[in-house]
Amino acid sequence: MDEGKTGLPATVQRRTNHASIAAGLCFAVFLWGGNNTGVKYLVKFWPPIFTGCTRFLAAGVLFCVLLRWTKIFGETHAVSRELNRSLWWRGGLSLGLYILAFNWALKFSSVSHVALYLGASPVWALLWEGRPQRSWQSAQRYGAAALAFCGVAVLLWPALRRGTGSAPGEFLGVACSVLWTHFGRQCRVLGRDLTGPEVSAHTFWRAGVLLAPFSLVEILLQGAPMQTKLLSIQLFCILGGGIGAFALWNGALRYWKTSQVYLFNNLIPLSSMAWAHFCLDEPVTPTFWRAMILIGAGVLLGQANWEKFFGRRWLPTE
Numbered sequence: 001m002d003e004g005k006t007g008l009p010a011t012v013q014r015r016t017n018h019a020s021i022a023a024g025l026c027f028a029v030f031l032w033g034g035n036n037t038g039v040k041y042l043v044k045f046w047p048p049i050f051t052g053c054t055r056f057l058a059a060g061v062l063f064c065v066l067l068r069w070t071k072i073f074g075e076t077h078a079v080s081r082e083l084n085r086s087l088w089w090r091g092g093l094s095l096g097l098y099i100l101a102f103n104w105a106l107k108f109s110s111v112s113h114v115a116l117y118l119g120a121s122p123v124w125a126l127l128w129e130g131r132p133q134r135s136w137q138s139a140q141r142y143g144a145a146a147l148a149f150c151g152v153a154v155l156l157w158p159a160l161r162r163g164t165g166s167a168p169g170e171f172l173g174v175a176c177s178v179l180w181t182h183f184g185r186q187c188r189v190l191g192r193d194l195t196g197p198e199v200s201a202h203t204f205w206r207a208g209v210l211l212a213p214f215s216l217v218e219i220l221l222q223g224a225p226m227q228t229k230l231l232s233i234q235l236f237c238i239l240g241g242g243i244g245a246f247a248l249w250n251g252a253l254r255y256w257k258t259s260q261v262y263l264f265n266n267l268i269p270l271s272s273m274a275w276a277h278f279c280l281d282e283p284v285t286p287t288f289w290r291a292m293i294l295i296g297a298g299v300l301l302g303q304a305n306w307e308k309f310f311g312r313r314w315l316p317t318e
Contacts, residue, residue, distance in 0.1 A: 049214045059243060091202060095207035104169075143298075269292060
């Protein structure tokens with residue numbers, strides 16, 4: 001029987017490792033649900049841009065310190081002048097625009113709705129990868145997009161029909177979903193020269209710097225009370241939703257395929273809904289479950305490997 005360094009059979013070790021990775025991902029999802037709920041609470045008292053600016057600026061600086069003085073996130077690389085320019089405009093600007101949309105969406109809409117819009121991001125990524133073609137892969141991609149779009153329409157329709165004040169939040173939720181997809185695409189480009197933690201560290205603080213002038217205007221116009229409770233929530237968002245959750249997520253990507261890890265992304269709306277319901281007494285809207293089924297089905301359809309499931313000969317070709 002094959003045994004590893006621990007003296008356990010190799011199959012048992014693999015199962016233990018898989019269970020540990022899955023548990024870590026579930027905890028990351030738990031932290032991100034708390035982060036989304038924390039931001040929702042903060043934007044009731046703090047200006048949205050100030051909330052995002054201070055969070056990502058602090059998280060970016062802390063990330064850089066950990067990269068510089070520890071080996072927690074692995075090796076580091078020098079940043080050339082050209083790469084520095086890309087980090088500002090591909091990474092920092094893209095993330096800054098996403099932060100604007102996300103925080104303002106949470107100010108007007110519910111945590112569960114905004115998280116569910118973000119859950120559709122993998123489908124927008126699939127659409128971004130290519131134009132329609134006469135192939136099964138293209139039909140799969142656009143079928144997934146149709147399901148996700150129906151889910152988004154289910155969430156949007158009540159606000160549009162009644163003309164309620166939540167309509168801006170719903171549209172901003174859609175916008176931040178698309179902007180998150182765009183940021184992910186930029187990170188893939190930056191990832192050719194830097195590791196995942198390095199991309200996050202450099203883009204986090206750059207996004208904070210780009211948002212800083214607008215944040216100062218908000219502070220001058222609205223102010224921001226520095227209460228212990230608010231500062232504690234922001235600290236949780238920095239350490240839990242920023243550093244901790246990312247460390248677990250990035251660790252899983254070292255051992256599992258990206259598609260396998262991203263399936264856990266579909267649990268974030270449920271985590272966010274639970275946090276918001278118990279911490280903020282936020283009600284679950286009647287449309288949430290219907291929309292989640294449609295969006296979740298779209299994501300699964302778009303990510304599934306049907307050739308492996310059915311066999312290539314059973315699928316139509318071009």
